Amino acid sequence: MDVERFVAEQVAKAGNDIKGRAIIALSGGVDSTVSAILVNRAIGERLLAVYVDTGFMRKGETEKISSMFSRLDLNCRIVDASESFLRELVGVSDPETKRTVIGRKFIKVFEEQAESFGADFLVQGTIAPDWIESGGALRDRIKSHHNVGGLPEQMKLKLFEPVRDLYKDEVRAVARHLGVEVAERQPFPGPGLAIRVLGPITRERIELEREACAIVEEQIERAYTEGKLSALPWQYFSVLLPVRSVGVQGDVRAYGDTVVVRAVKSVDAMTARFSDIPHEILEDISTKMTNRLGSRITRVVYDVTNKPPATIEWE
Ligand code: XMP
DSSP states (O other): OOHHHHHHHHHHHHHHHOOSOEEEEOOSSHHHHHHHHHHHHHHGGGEEEEEEEOSOSOTTHHHHHHHHHHHTTOOEEEEEOHHHHHHHHBTOOOHHHHHHHHHHHHHHHHHHHHHHHTOOEEEOOOOHHHHIIIIISOSSOOOOOHHHHTOOTTOOSEEEOTTTTOOHHHHHHHHHHHTOGGGGSOOOOTTGGGGTBOSSBOHHHHHHHHHHHHHHHHHHHHHHHTTSSSSOOSEEEEEEEEEEEEEEETTEEEEEEEEEEEEEEOSSSSSBEEOOOOHHHHHHHHHHHHHHSGGGEEEEEEOOOOBTTSOSSOO
């Protein structure tokens, strides 16, 4: 792919197609950030970038993102909708329901923002695997990735999707070309931690998963910095299972949840292999997890399944 040409074409197309004002949901990921920058180059202040804190973000993510966006010259707004998302998701266990509810709420928050800004267009960072796996090209629907599946037909905004035909490695190439610091960040699903807490969502389980995920990220990134890992995995995170098991904390019996550590290698998320993480690093993760999270986590396991037959996320 000729990155320079792609950028020039998409900026020109945005300038041509987008009449009036546009709005984009920034997730902090590379896809939406690249899309925002491309469109911003074409229409400047006529683009409003909105970051919605759903309450399902990783630890420290909102702070990180708001400081990153303040360095980009974007017309940006941060909306804290975490309480209202949580209210609607508490008790929900079905993965597709989680996605639908989150998608629907997302759109509602947007519509409010779009209306107050007077937007006519919705810019989205949809990439090829999002729509292919949401039923665009595959016969069997695998998952409705929320930025596609949750989008109601009746939405009045016109869509503009500058990176729709690209795969992740290509979006990253564009990001590097644009000098974007998120270029090397691991992908994070739109529904966030909600689809990494298996079983019914509760505030406590989301908090527990947030802490567990932070430990996986911290230990893997540390191992990479110390040269114990030659490369960072494509994605590395935790999944909180609604499976309890017996443990011992001091001399006392504990009965806590199970955390799965998932780390995969991939180039485009369409297929993936589990990462060969040295046992010493897995042990560090396990020790940190059980030390820091006390009796709430009594079991840490490693997922050794490839995609296919599994998927990267557990839901
Ligand atoms: P799976 O789990 O289908 O994931 O192998 C492929 C890639 O997509 C991400 N993913 C999502 N991204 N909304 C998103 O925006 C979603 O609902 C969603 N589900 C999975 C996943 O993290 C991986 O990078």
